[in-house]
Amino acid sequence: MNFDFSDDQKQLRDQARKFLAEKCSSKAVRVVLDGKAPYDKELWKGLAEMGFLGVAIPEEFGGAGAGHLELCVIAEEMGRANAPVPFSSTVYLAAEALLIAGSDAQKKKWLPAIASGEAIGTLALFEGKGNPAPKNVKLTAASGVLNGVKKPVADGAIADFAVVAARTGSGGRDSDISLFLVDLKAGGVEVKSLTNLDPTRGQAEITFKDCKAEPLGSAGEGWSILTRMLDRAAVLCAFEQVGGADRALEMGRDYALDRIAFGRQIGSFQAIKHMLADMYVSATLARSNSYYGAWALSTNAAELPEAAAAARISATQAFQHCAKNNIQVHGGMGFTWEFDCHMYYRRANAMALGLGSLSYWEDQLIERMRRKNAA
Amino acid sequence: MNFDDTPQEAEFRATARAWINANAPKQYEEELRKSSLGRTVLKNADILEVAKAWQKKKADAGWACLHWPKEYGGRGSSPIERVIWQQEEGPFGQLSRMFIIGHGMCGPTMMAFAREEHKRTYLPPLASGEKVWCQLFSEPAGGSDVAGLRTRAEKDGDDWIINGQKIWTSGAHYSDYGILLTRTDPTVPKHKGLTMFFLDMKSPGVEVRPIKQASGASDFNEVYFTNVRIPDHQRLGEVGDGWNVSLTTLMNERSAIGAAVSTGFPELFEYCSSLMLDDGPAIEDRAVRSKLANWAVKASGLKYTSMRAISALSRGERPGPENSIGKLVAGSMIQDVATYALDLQGASGVVSGEDAELAGRFQAMLLRAPGTRVEGGTDEIMRNIIAERVLGLPGDIRVDKDVPFNKIPTRGRN
Numbered sequence: 145m146n147f148d149f150s151d152d153q154k155q156l157r158d159q160a161r162k163f164l165a166e167k168c169s170s171k172a173v174r175v176v177l178d179g180k181a182p183y184d185k186e187l188w189k190g191l192a193e194m195g196f197l198g199v200a201i202p203e204e205f206g207g208a209g210a211g212h213l214e215l216c217v218i219a220e221e222m223g224r225a226n227a228p229v230p231f232s233s234t235v236y237l238a239a240e241a242l243l244i245a246g247s248d249a250q251k252k253k254w255l256p257a258i259a260s261g262e263a264i265g266t267l268a269l270f271e272g273k274g275n276p277a278p279k280n281v282k283l284t285a286a287s288g289v290l291n292g293v294k295k296p297v298a299d300g301a302i303a304d305f306a307v308v309a310a311r312t313g314s315g316g317r318d319s320d321i322s323l324f325l326v327d328l329k330a331g332g333v334e335v336k337s338l339t340n341l342d343p344t345r346g347q348a349e350i351t352f353k354d355c356k357a358e359p360l361g362s363a364g365e366g367w368s369i370l371t372r373m374l375d376r377a378a379v380l381c382a383f384e385q386v387g388g389a390d391r392a393l394e395m396g397r398d399y400a401l402d403r404i405a406f407g408r409q410i411g412s413f414q415a416i417k418h419m420l421a422d423m424y425v426s427a428t429l430a431r432s433n434s435y436y437g438a439w440a441l442s443t444n445a446a447e448l449p450e451a452a453a454a455a456r457i458s459a460t461q462a463f464q465h466c467a468k469n470n471i472q473v474h475g476g477m478g479f480t481w482e483f484d485c486h487m488y489y490r491r492a493n494a495m496a497l498g499l500g501s502l503s504y505w506e507d508q509l510i511e512r513m514r515r516k517n518a519a
Numbered sequence: 520m521n522f523d524d525t526p527q528e529a530e531f532r533a534t535a536r537a538w539i540n541a542n543a544p545k546q547y548e549e550e551l552r553k554s555s556l557g558r559t560v561l562k563n564a565d566i567l568e569v570a571k572a573w574q575k576k577k578a579d580a581g582w583a584c585l586h587w588p589k590e591y592g593g594r595g596s597s598p599i600e601r602v603i604w605q606q607e608e609g610p611f612g613q614l615s616r617m618f619i620i621g622h623g624m625c626g627p628t629m630m631a632f633a634r635e636e637h638k639r640t641y642l643p644p645l646a647s648g649e650k651v652w653c654q655l656f657s658e659p660a661g662g663s664d665v666a667g668l669r670t671r672a673e674k675d676g677d678d679w680i681i682n683g684q685k686i687w688t689s690g691a692h693y694s695d696y697g698i699l700l701t702r703t704d705p706t707v708p709k710h711k712g713l714t715m716f717f718l719d720m721k722s723p724g725v726e727v728r729p730i731k732q733a734s735g736a737s738d739f740n741e742v743y744f745t746n747v748r749i750p751d752h753q754r755l756g757e758v759g760d761g762w763n764v765s766l767t768t769l770m771n772e773r774s775a776i777g778a779a780v781s782t783g784f785p786e787l788f789e790y791c792s793s794l795m796l797d798d799g800p801a802i803e804d805r806a807v808r809s810k811l812a813n814w815a816v817k818a819s820g821l822k823y824t825s826m827r828a829i830s831a832l833s834r835g836e837r838p839g840p841e842n843s844i845g846k847l848v849a850g851s852m853i854q855d856v857a858t859y860a861l862d863l864q865g866a867s868g869v870v871s872g873e874d875a876e877l878a879g880r881f882q883a884m885l886l887r888a889p890g891t892r893v894e895g896g897t898d899e900i901m902r903n904i905i906a907e908r909v910l911g912l913p914g915d916i917r918v919d920k921d922v923p924f925n926k927i928p929t930r931g932r933n
Contacts, residue, residue, distance in 0.1 A: 147826040412913040417906035429820030458816040506812035
């Protein structure tokens with residue numbers, strides 16, 4: 145049994161960590177955090193040059209042709225560095241959608257552009273409150289034209305193209321939904337930036353007005369493709385969350401060792417030690433669940449839906465837990481803009497919602513376990 | 520990343536599986552499978568006899584204490600082979616429960632510190648289950664603070680005379696031997712005045728009294744020592760070095776990898792899958808699902824954490840510290856799971872025993888659960904261990920560190 149990443153994959157992780165430590169310092173993240181840039185263009189270019197954007201894209205489409213395990217280890221480092229780039233939207237969602245359902249022409253058009261850093265992609269699914277569900281998709285598609293409003297769309301203001309979930313049938317069935325590919329620079333769309341919990345990753349409202357779109361995958365297959373996309377993205381995001389959780393835990397640990405109060409290191413108080421021990425427990429459970437998700441993703445196993453939901457829940461909880469208690473360990477300083485703690489708190493809570501909220505995934509996990517048991 | 524055996528592992532697994540299939544006491548398989556927490560009880564047989572018979576059979580065929588050297592009754596197996604054996608032994612592994620302390624703690628301590636002739640005499644019958652061992656560390660005045668123990672050992676010629684009391688000794692009532700941590704010098708700081716021995720539990724002056732637990736059952740004992748004589752050659756380690764010797768024992772207790780920890784989740788999931796609530800099936804209820812999902816990811820997280828440790832063994836590496844979370848997570852989880860299972864039963868959840876839902880399985884779980892959060896290191900001690908050894912945080916400030924043991928206050932209030 146080797147339920148671990150290979151030495152090559154671990155080496156890639158170290159390489160990504162080193163690269164991000166250099167190119168994605170807290171100072172660099174703060175340029176985006178403070179609203180001085182919509183994302184870190186230099187970093188994005190560097191990620192492309194390192195081959196990280198196309199690591200799981202086949203060579204024939206301009207990628208490195210490695211695989212999802214390689215993408216997982218990079219994702220972990222992206223989370224650790226709190227990278228202010230549209231990595232998850234472009235790589236976990238848009239590229240994966242194309243790999244799952246794209247025609248050869250669509251793949252040829254967009255995948256090389258993703259790998260080279262020229263195209264930013266995203267998924268336009270949500271329309272206001274609510275979790276992923278066919279009935280929540282109101283935007284219509286008729287005769288290759290979309291009408292409706294998507295909100296929030298992650299990285300929507302900087303994206304070049306979007307995968308859009310649209311209604312092609314009248315009911316709440318899975319088969320009433322189809323996916324479309326929209327070139328956001330080609331007209332028919334209005335984009336408005338939204339302020340959001342995590343300014344290091346933008347959110348937007350996109351209005352589609354008689355916007356031309358081409359189908360992605362077969363008509364009526366939209367929901368089944370989307371479900372697979374969300375499962376894959378859940379695993380990949382889980383690795384970002386694991387990386388973020390680990391970093392928050394480290395920050396808390398380091399501060400507990402440095403800070404003196406009542407004449408001793410605060411890390412010598414059991415109230416602090418036990419809080420940090422519990423953070424370690426959450427982070428470890430999340431990592432192990434995510435490894436299982438990675439295995440299922442990389443082997444396209446029948447267990448993926450269940451493994452993805454478990455990874456999603458566990459990693460979401462761990463990142464939220466570690467990020468909030470990191471602030472608590474820091475005390476008042478943790479609540480300042482100047483300290484980095486809030487960046488992870490913001491990211492943790494934004495990521496907890498991005499692919500559907502925790503309660504949605506809890507419901508999904510048990511439904512999937514129930515179905516497997518009944519079968 | 521894969522879950523596949525290496526060719527050597529696959530071969531070992533096949534051999535182990537074939538032997539278990541041909542030799543295991545199949546008539547008890549179903550009962551053993553259902554005993555998920557705390558006690559294993561067989562309706563029509565004495566568990567002690569069945570367990571000893573199975574252990575002896577394994578030993579005769581070379582399947583006992585796999586990781587021990589052959590000359591001491593083991594098989595000389597690698598750590599990963601031991602894990603594979605545990606996986607294959609499955610429910611029959613429940614029968615090893617009464618030997619866990621002996622095999623997991625006393626044996627390794629003997630191996631590290633006993634004289635060669637003692638090892639050759641005592642270890643093989645310990646491996647084969649013919650002799651059962653217990654561990655005599657905890658005392659009324661020394662639980663988490665084991666080094667606060669007071670049982671005295673005083674030199675008398677070539678013997679030591681033992682007086683004092685131990686508590687929470689698992690299996691003392693059926694044990695043949697025990698390892699015993701004593702205080703030989705109360706005038707030095709507490710960690711420095713301890714000495715370890717092993718002794719015959721049938722020695723004159725040893726008295727075992729069962730403890731009636733909060734759950735009503737009796738799994739543990741108090742053991743009283745009145746002028747018990749132990750020959751000096753049964754000393755383990757140097758006089759005054761008992762603390763270091765005991766660390767070997769305790770490290771072994773916590774290093775058991777791949778041993779399944781009970782979380783109560785499979786039982787709860789199965790229960791909810793068929794349970795009808797007032798508004799419909801429990802498994803379709805959003806509130807129930809939310810609770811189940813939270814426990815599901817803890818249970819799977821523990822399972823895959825253990826897989827990661829096993830993978831390290833498979834590569835011939837030492838597992839990382841991740842495994843230290845198992846008991847901490849599972850202990851409080853099983854308590855919460857049991858509480859919730861009773862909540863789902865409404866007012867009737869109060870009924871326990873044979874007349875209760877599922878013959879009182881969750882009620883029994885609830886009453887046993889507090890013990891799991893205390894035994895083998897309390898939740899708080901486990902958190903200290905993680906904080907100090909894994910995260911590198913400072914140890915507690917120990918106000919009694921440099922104080923002679925007999926000057927340490929013994930009461931909080933007068």
